[in-house]
Structure formats: C-alpha cells, structure tokens
Amino acid sequence: MEALIFEKPYTLVLKEIQKPKIEKNEICLKMKAAAICGTDLRVYKGEKTKGIRKPSIIGHEFSGEVAEVGDKIIDFKIGDRVGVAPVISCGKCYCCLNDLENICINRMAIGYEFDGAFAEYIKIPSVAIESGNVFKLSDKVSFEEAALLEPLSCCINGHNKCKIKIKTDVLIIGAGPIGLMHLQLAKISGARVFTSEPNSKRRKIAESLGADILIDPQKEDLSKIIMENTNNQGVDVVIMVIGIDRMLNDLLTLIKKGGILNLFAGFQKESVSNIDPNLIHYNEINIIGSSAMKLRNYITAIKLIEENKINLKSLITDVYSLSEYEKAFSKALKNESIKIVFQD
Ligand SMILES: [Zn+2]
Ligand SMILES: [Zn+2]
Known part of the structure; x- marks a missing residue:
C-alpha cells in the first residue's frame, strides 16, 4: 500500500x-x-x-x-x-x-x-x-x-469548561478551523461572539458562521472594540486558540470580573508569560486550560x-x-x- x-x-x-x-x-x-x-x-x-x-x-x-x-x-x-x-x-x-x-x-x-x-x-x-x-x-x-x-x-471539551450560556459574551482569538468550531459551539449555546483574526478570508468565513463582531487585530484596536461593546466591562469568556504567550496579559484586561480565560491552544515549549497577578486577584478571573x-x-x-x-x-x-x-x-x-x- x-x-x-x-x-x-x-x-x-x-x-x-x-x-x-x-x-x-x-x-x-x-x-x-x-x-x-x-x-x-x-x-x-x-x-x-x-x-x-x-x-x-x-x-x-x-x-x-x-x-x-x-x-x-x-x-x-x-x-x-x-x-x-x-x-x-x-x-x-x-x-x-x-x-x-x-x-x-x-x-x-x-x-x-x-x-x-x-x-x-x-x-x-x-x-x-x-x-x-x-x-x-x-x-x-x-x-x-x-x-x-x-x-x-476537543472543542466540545474546551467549550464545556467555559460555562457559556445565553447572552454570554465570548471572544475567540483566531479563526482557523478550531476557532471556527468554537464559534459555532458558542452560537449554539446562545452567546454573542467576538472573533479576532487578521486574515480577511478567515474573518469572512467566521461571519458566515454567525460571528457577531469581527475584529482585525492588526488594523483595529481590539481592546477599544471590546470595551465599547460591553459597557466597559469586558467579555465573560476569552478562548485562545492560538498559543501566543505574550498576549496573555492583554487578554486578561479584556475579561469581565469573574470571567474565564481558556488556554485552548498549545504554547511553544518553555514558554513563559508575564502577567499582572492583580488582574486575576481583584477581578477573580479564572484561567483554565483544555487539552484533547x-x-x-x-x-x-x-x-x-x-x-x-x-x-x-x-x-x-x-x-x-x-x-x-x-x-x-x-x-x-x-x-x-x-x-x-x-x-x-
Ligand atoms: Zn488534531
Ligand atoms: Zn489513564
């Protein structure tokens, strides 16, 4: 064969x-x-x-x-x-x-x-x-x-840990295959979905699959858009489907008090991330991982x-x-x- x-x-x-x-x-x-x-x-x-x-x-x-x-x-x-x-x-x-x-x-x-x-x-x-x-x-x-x-x-496993309900605000970082699956699962659960993706073709597919707000992070201010659309509170859930460690701290600032950051993607070996621990402490943010x-x-x-x-x-x-x-x-x-x- x-x-x-x-x-x-x-x-x-x-x-x-x-x-x-x-x-x-x-x-x-x-x-x-x-x-x-x-x-x-x-x-x-x-x-x-x-x-x-x-x-x-x-x-x-x-x-x-x-x-x-x-x-x-x-x-x-x-x-x-x-x-x-x-x-x-x-x-x-x-x-x-x-x-x-x-x-x-x-x-x-x-x-x-x-x-x-x-x-x-x-x-x-x-x-x-x-x-x-x-x-x-x-x-x-x-x-x-x-x-x-x-x-x-794998996305269903990660999705289940995010406690997404009707009207939950979800931000998905990346609209490759995994991001587009998470998007659809979040929509089934009744969420409003923000999708951040630099590639315009991928943004188009995300739009056709029901993404509510699309962001080009290279040309637009992600933080500004999130805050404008959430009464300055941030989103309930962020799902990272790309493993870029230097983004972690910025993403923590976009999450509502009591919200969830799901590290769904794998990161490069020996990655280390600098984060402001007070963002987690005072806002009671839950950082979770999901694998397989x-x-x-x-x-x-x-x-x-x-x-x-x-x-x-x-x-x-x-x-x-x-x-x-x-x-x-x-x-x-x-x-x-x-x-x-x-x-x-
Ligand atoms: Zn695989
Ligand atoms: Zn075992």
Whole structure:
C-alpha cells in the first residue's frame, strides 16, 4: 500500500510498504478521509516530538471503511463506515479515575505511538477497539466530516469548561478551523461572539458562521472594540486558540470580573508569560486550560453533525489525494487554507 512516512523533520516520503497485518482482536480500515492538523505541522517542523517515532506514519484525524476484521471481532464487519477517536486512555490512572481521561497519564494515540492515517490502510489496535474508540457512522455523516470529529470533540471539551450560556459574551482569538468550531459551539449555546483574526478570508468565513463582531487585530484596536461593546466591562469568556504567550496579559484586561480565560491552544515549549497577578486577584478571573477530548465529546460531535447543528463542510477548503502530499503540506504551512483533507 501507499503510505506517507515521516522520516525526520521536514521530510515526508510517499512509499510503497506492506499493508498492515492484523491480529484476531484488530481491524484494518481503508482510509477514506484524513485531515492535516496543526499538530501534524508541528511534528513536521520538529517542534512536537513527544510520542513521535521516526520513521512512522502520522495523521490522527480520520475516518475509514472497515476492510478487514480479526477472527475475534464481533462489533464490526467489512464495509462498516467508522470514525476513530485517536486518543486511547488507560482507564486506571489518577486522571482517568477523576473524569480527566483526556489528559490520561498513560495515554497513547493513533498517529503517534501507533501508525496513523496518512496511508491507504490503517490498523486499529485492539486496545482502541476495547476502549470504545471506534464509532460506526450513519449515512448522515460524510467521511470528510468524520475526519473532523476529533478536533470538534476537543472543542466540545474546551467549550464545556467555559460555562457559556445565553447572552454570554465570548471572544475567540483566531479563526482557523478550531476557532471556527468554537464559534459555532458558542452560537449554539446562545452567546454573542467576538472573533479576532487578521486574515480577511478567515474573518469572512467566521461571519458566515454567525460571528457577531469581527475584529482585525492588526488594523483595529481590539481592546477599544471590546470595551465599547460591553459597557466597559469586558467579555465573560476569552478562548485562545492560538498559543501566543505574550498576549496573555492583554487578554486578561479584556475579561469581565469573574470571567474565564481558556488556554485552548498549545504554547511553544518553555514558554513563559508575564502577567499582572492583580488582574486575576481583584477581578477573580479564572484561567483554565483544555487539552484533547473525552469519548463522550466524540459522541456529542457525531450528534451535532447528524442534526446539522455544526457546519464542518465549509471548513474543508482543500481536498487532495495522498500522492499530492507535497502540495497539501506546503499549502498547510502557508496558513492559506482552513482545513486540508486527504481523500481516498
Ligand atoms: Zn488534531
Ligand atoms: Zn489513564
């Protein structure tokens, strides 16, 4: 089969390799759609190394069709359409036992410790099947949408921690795929959404998806706009979907007393941020983080797509075959697209 092999930073090679052999408790999927994630780009650039083997096949946002099942598999049959939650938690550690399976100490993931989806076929390890990470899809969910269920699930996890209700004022910093998912989730909850994004194409998509107030932070005064529109009180919630540490203190000044700052994006290794602690103390601001997803978030994500509540299709701006990987990655690195998907 064809597989895109990550050999070392900045080196991906399309190779003909053996199709994975499955054990009796495993299944093999024909890849139908696999999206390039920001994390894949960080792996490609050598910025993310944890859990990354060299050489290996990366890609963790995917869907497929069951092509082969092991003798002991009863829940799946050849031809089933499935989406896979890539992160496998252990179920036993402190985090797993305290409703924090998303940040399981012993977590493993397809696309990291296990070979991922940038290939014609993907082996799903037994531990993923036993943990319930493989979900059958109805015809209401396309393979392309299913490839984005994982990032949407991560957003649902982050969204749930922000306590967004009707008329909550939410500011989203960044309107890439993740920002645009957060935007839609906040709108479903009844929020008024401010979106700050320098790229005009992305602002346009944010507008079409319901953003109430759009800000170009390079040309406009973000702070002034927020204060003018909130009676000088600031917004209830800020969600940072880009990891720029030097922005933290400015963002703290835009939050209403008792509000929430959610650090949703990962920051560069060894980032340190200078913040005025009195902004937190006197205003009782809650700084929270959110990382990865829980399986129940994946189930919610499927329902939202089935019920047409979230538009993922408009986030898919480019579709390529695996053989066009050079074009796909160079486009992804230029940040010109929203979501790039490889298709079978
Ligand atoms: Zn991802
Ligand atoms: Zn665990």
